[in-house]
Amino acid sequence: MTTTSAPTTPAPEVTKATSPLTRFRVPGGFALGAVLLLGIAPLALTDFRLALLAKYLCWAMVAVGVSLAWGRGGLLVLGQGVFFGLGGYAMAMHLKLADAADTGIPGALPDFMQLYGTGEALPWWWKPFGNPAFALAATVLLPMAVAAVLGFFVFRRRVRGAYFAILSQALAAALAIWLVGQQATTGGTNGLTDFQGFFGYDLDDPANQRTVYFVIAVSLLLLMAAARQLFVSRYGELLIAVRDSEERVRFLGYDPANVKLVAYVVAAGMAGLAGALFVPAVGIISPALIGVVPSIGFVIGAAVGGRASLVGAVLGAIAVAWAQSTLSDAFPGAWTYLQGLLFVVAVGFLPGGLASLGAVIRRNRIRTRSGEAA
Amino acid sequence: MSGEGLTIRGLRVSFDGYTAVDGVDLDVRPGDLRFLIGPNGAGKTTLVDAVTGLVKATGSVRFGTNGDGTELIGKPVHKIARLGIGRTFQTATVFEELTVLQNLDIAAGAGRGPLTMLRRRKGIPQPVAEALETTGLTALRDRPAGVLAHGQKQWLEIGMLLVQDVRLLLLDEPVAGMSHEERESTGELLRRVSEDSTRTVVVIEHDMDFMRSFARSVTVLHAGKVLSEGTVAQVQADPKVQEVYLGRARAEESADAAPAVPSPATGEATPTTTASAQEA
Ligand SMILES: Nc1ncnc2c1ncn2[C@@H]1O[C@H](COP(=O)(O)OP(=O)(O)OP(=O)(O)O)[C@@H](O)[C@H]1O
Ligand SMILES: [Mg+2]
Numbered sequence: 001m002t003t004t005s006a007p008t009t010p011a012p013e014v015t016k017a018t019s020p021l022t023r024f025r026v027p028g029g030f031a032l033g034a035v036l037l038l039g040i041a042p043l044a045l046t047d048f049r050l051a052l053l054a055k056y057l058c059w060a061m062v063a064v065g066v067s068l069a070w071g072r073g074g075l076l077v078l079g080q081g082v083f084f085g086l087g088g089y090a091m092a093m094h095l096k097l098a099d100a101a102d103t104g105i106p107g108a109l110p111d112f113m114q115l116y117g118t119g120e121a122l123p124w125w126w127k128p129f130g131n132p133a134f135a136l137a138a139t140v141l142l143p144m145a146v147a148a149v150l151g152f153f154v155f156r157r158r159v160r161g162a163y164f165a166i167l168s169q170a171l172a173a174a175l176a177i178w179l180v181g182q183q184a185t186t187g188g189t190n191g192l193t194d195f196q197g198f199f200g201y202d203l204d205d206p207a208n209q210r211t212v213y214f215v216i217a218v219s220l221l222l223l224m225a226a227a228r229q230l231f232v233s234r235y236g237e238l239l240i241a242v243r244d245s246e247e248r249v250r251f252l253g254y255d256p257a258n259v260k261l262v263a264y265v266v267a268a269g270m271a272g273l274a275g276a277l278f279v280p281a282v283g284i285i286s287p288a289l290i291g292v293v294p295s296i297g298f299v300i301g302a303a304v305g306g307r308a309s310l311v312g313a314v315l316g317a318i319a320v321a322w323a324q325s326t327l328s329d330a331f332p333g334a335w336t337y338l339q340g341l342l343f344v345v346a347v348g349f350l351p352g353g354l355a356s357l358g359a360v361i362r363r364n365r366i367r368t369r370s371g372e373a374a
Numbered sequence: 375m376s377g378e379g380l381t382i383r384g385l386r387v388s389f390d391g392y393t394a395v396d397g398v399d400l401d402v403r404p405g406d407l408r409f410l411i412g413p414n415g416a417g418k419t420t421l422v423d424a425v426t427g428l429v430k431a432t433g434s435v436r437f438g439t440n441g442d443g444t445e446l447i448g449k450p451v452h453k454i455a456r457l458g459i460g461r462t463f464q465t466a467t468v469f470e471e472l473t474v475l476q477n478l479d480i481a482a483g484a485g486r487g488p489l490t491m492l493r494r495r496k497g498i499p500q501p502v503a504e505a506l507e508t509t510g511l512t513a514l515r516d517r518p519a520g521v522l523a524h525g526q527k528q529w530l531e532i533g534m535l536l537v538q539d540v541r542l543l544l545l546d547e548p549v550a551g552m553s554h555e556e557r558e559s560t561g562e563l564l565r566r567v568s569e570d571s572t573r574t575v576v577v578i579e580h581d582m583d584f585m586r587s588f589a590r591s592v593t594v595l596h597a598g599k600v601l602s603e604g605t606v607a608q609v610q611a612d613p614k615v616q617e618v619y620l621g622r623a624r625a626e627e628s629a630d631a632a633p634a635v636p637s638p639a640t641g642e643a644t645p646t647t648t649a650s651a652q653e654a
Contacts, residue, residue: 234483235491237476241469248467251426252538253455253484 029311030225037217047206054213054281056321057220061274063302063317064223064310065267068230070299071307073263074243076161079168080271080298082175083143085290087272089179090142091279092192093126094135099196101130111194112187123185132199136276143272144265151264155257160246169292176291191286198280212280219277220314223270227310230266239263271298293336297324300339303346306355316353379403379574380425380542381443384433387417387424387598394420395431396598402576402591404541407568409585410578412595413618418578419464421595422544426461427451437542437574456484460540464547464578466527470520474511474530477519478502481534501537508563509533525556532563542574543567549584557581561588594618 041053062080069075096110109122129135150171159167179186186192201208230236238259242249246256279285288294297320299307305316320342328335346353350360380402387395395417402408410418424431427449436443437459446454469477475498482501483491498506498515506512509529514522519530528548535543548564549557565588568575579585585592585606592609594602602612609615 229492229494232494233492234479234486234495237472237495238480238483238491240471241477241480244469244471245467248463248469249480250451251455251461252481252534253452255450255452 026228030221033224033311034221037221038214041217042210042213047209050213051209051281052325054209054216055278056318057213057216058274058278058281059298059301059321060314060317061216061220061223061277062271062298063305063313064220064227065270066299066302067307067310067313068227068239068270069263069267070302071309071313072231072236072239072243073260075260075264076165076299077168077264077267078165078299079170079172079295080267081172081290081292081295082168083147083268083271084275084278084294084298085175085179085285085287086143086146086275087139088275088279088285088290089186089192090129090135090138090272091276092195092285093129094132095195095198095279096192097122097126097130098132098199102197110192112190112192113184126185139276140269140272143268143275147265147268148261151261152257155260155264158257169295172290172295173292176287179287179290187286189287191284191289192279193284193286195280195283203280203283209281212277216277216281219273223273224310224314227270230263231310235259235262293339296343297339300343300346302353304342304353306353308352309355312353312355316355379406379437380576381436382421382425382434385421385424385431385435386433387420387429387431394598395424397433398595398598398600400593400600402574404574405568405571406574407564407588407590408574408576409589409592410576410595411580411582411585411592412601416595417598418595419546420598422461422546422576422578425454425544426459427454452484455538458539458541459544460535460538460542461544462528462531462535462546462548464550466524466531468519468522468527468530468534471518473516474506474519474522475502475515477530478505478533478537482537484538499537501539505533505536508536508566510559525552525560528552528560529563532560532567536567541572543576545575545577547578547580549579549581557584558587564588 037057042050045053062084066077066080069077096112100108100110107121113122129138154164154167179191180189182188195203197203198208198212201211203209203212230239238249238254242254242256242259249256249259275285275290278289298317301317301320302313303316304320305314306312320339324335324339327338350356352359380400382398382400385395385398385400386393398417398421400421410421412418420429423429425435425437425446427446428451431447433447435446437446437457438444444457446457446459449457469480472480479495479499479502482499506515509532511526511530511533514526519527522530532543532545532548545564549560552560561584564575564577567573568590577589589606592602592604592606593600594609594612594615596618601618602609602615604612
């Protein structure tokens with residue numbers, strides 16, 4: 001037993017050194033990110049590449065939520081496609097209705113409905129999405145509401161770990177299958193696509209596409225700032241405590257179900273916003289973008305970059321998205337396997353992701369050095 | 375039926391037909407420092423589990439002052455905790471990845487509103503500073519709890535109960551694995567904590583020297599039942615207790631400083647004596 005100081009011994013006061021370097025690390029990093037995303041990228045990249053970056057940034061927004069729920073809260077959210085999809089479809093439905101209204105024909109249906117549909121009236125659940133304010137609010141609030149209801153039952157019943165992950169996957173699969181089955185009202189496998197305008201702006205105009213990019217980049221920075229605040233808040237500390245020992249937290253008078261619920265709902269809202277902005281940026285939302293495989297994809301970036309580190313998760317998501325579009329063109333079919341491999345390697349061998357690589361190497365070096373000394 | 379402090383009546387806990395706690399009646403008054411002893415498997419931990427809502431139990435457990443004791447049986451763990459009932463575990467469980475300060479701050483904060491929760495902690499709350507002082511952990515406040523020595527983790531757990539401002543402390547083997555000096559410090563700490571006449575302290579312990587030094591009263595549990603109860607001297611002199619702990623009445627030892635009740639190592643080797651357990 002190591003000798004420890006007795007409880008009664010007065011302890012020497014420790015002074016916590018905060019060097020300017022650590023104090024300005026976070027605002028400095030944030031400013032650097034803003035300069036890169038809002039200044040350099042739009043200047044350096046072609047319209048085509050900037051549009052690709054906009055798509056990656058949408059996935060990075062999902063990763064911000066994953067970092068909160070999984071990295072801090074230990075919730076392996078393998079079904080973020082559900083929330084991404086709800087946000088995406090809410091936005092897409094509004095754009096489709098706005099396009100139909102722009103035709104000038106009273107009571108015109110969205111184009112795909114005229115194609116596959118029975119030509120009947122608009123389904124009742126489409127109607128509210130004609131209102132822009134409702135649709136915009138729904139892109140975030142609908143995923144959050146669904147997450148709240150799901151989370152309420154799941155966390156209260158103490159569904160945890162792998163069971164939670166599998167349940168999340170099943171939900172993503174279920175939503176994708178349902179969407180495919182409802183071709184007449186959801187566009188089926190094709191999803192919703194071919195949007196003309198975005199709140200009055202022509203989406204074919206490259207200048208407007210650039211504006212969409214800026215909206216996405218600013219949204220990502222805002223989400224990161226919000227997540228960062230949650231990380232350093234008392235709630236963030238409590239969330240780590242729940243991840244490490246849910247039972248112990250309960251004995252302190254907290255209900256861990258509520259603590260997890262907050263992280264889950266916030267992450268869902270972030271995924272919903274990401275899905276909503278994905279629609280004008282990429283021009284499509286479809287079941288293939290929100291099912292099981294993309295849902296796994298949403299966490300891989302965070303796993304590779306470092307799920308507990310906000311910047312790690314975001315950079316990881318962007319890097320993996322870039323690798324995906326580059327490699328899947330060169331080696332079609334191979335990407336799915338590579339994706340699985342990446343996930344296993346990251347979770348199995350580098351749980352802290354690339355963000356922890358420095359610390360891991362340092363630790364190993366110390367270990368080998370002390371091994372040599374011995 | 376309910377008095378001041380902890381009042382347990384007919385408490386029974388079964389695991390698939392095996393009765394771990396078998397009709398326990400127990401009263402502990404505020405200001406007491408009650409030791410709960412008994413051989414391995416006597417049901418001590420299970421009794422604490424039942425009081426804190428971790429296992430299902432039947433009977434009645436009430437806690438409160440001025441006769442307004444609240445029935446605890448059937449309440450969820452976090453609601454019982456909010457009534458001012460806190461516990462530690464046989465193996466210290468602190469939040470290893472959080473610092474000492476963060477551990478204490480979380481323990482202090484179950485009643486915080488959402489706005490406070492969403493803000494960063496500024497400075498050190500007064501109760502947390504006091505608990506750091508009381509437990510001697512001030513110098514270690516920014517260390518992750520995971521790197522603390524075993525004894526320090528136990529003190530941190532006790533500190534967490536203090537900032538929680540619990541009225542009933544249930545400590546499960548707080549000095550197991552501690553050095554002699556650490557035991558003394560912990561005992562002093564418990565004595566100070568229990569001097570507050572509004573606090574009720576129950577300590578599960580195997581260490582008999584520790585019990586003799588610090589217990590104000592003792593309850594002996596055996597096979598899920600209360601075997602004996604009283605002061606240290608009374609319990610040590612009880613032949614039933616000697617029989618359970620020794621397997622045979624070792625009458626040569628008298629009630630003075632002699633180890634009438636042996637160390638836990640001997641206790642573990644207890645042959646299966648089917649002692650006729652009667653309620654005290
Ligand atoms: N969850 C459980 N399921 C089944 N049996 C259990 C469970 N928890 C405890 N028991 C049994 O109940 C009995 C009492 O256990 P308990 O842990 O309360 O003993 P104890 O007095 O704390 O012993 P020790 O001194 O070894 O800590 C033991 O026989 C144990 O095996
Ligand atoms: Mg025990």
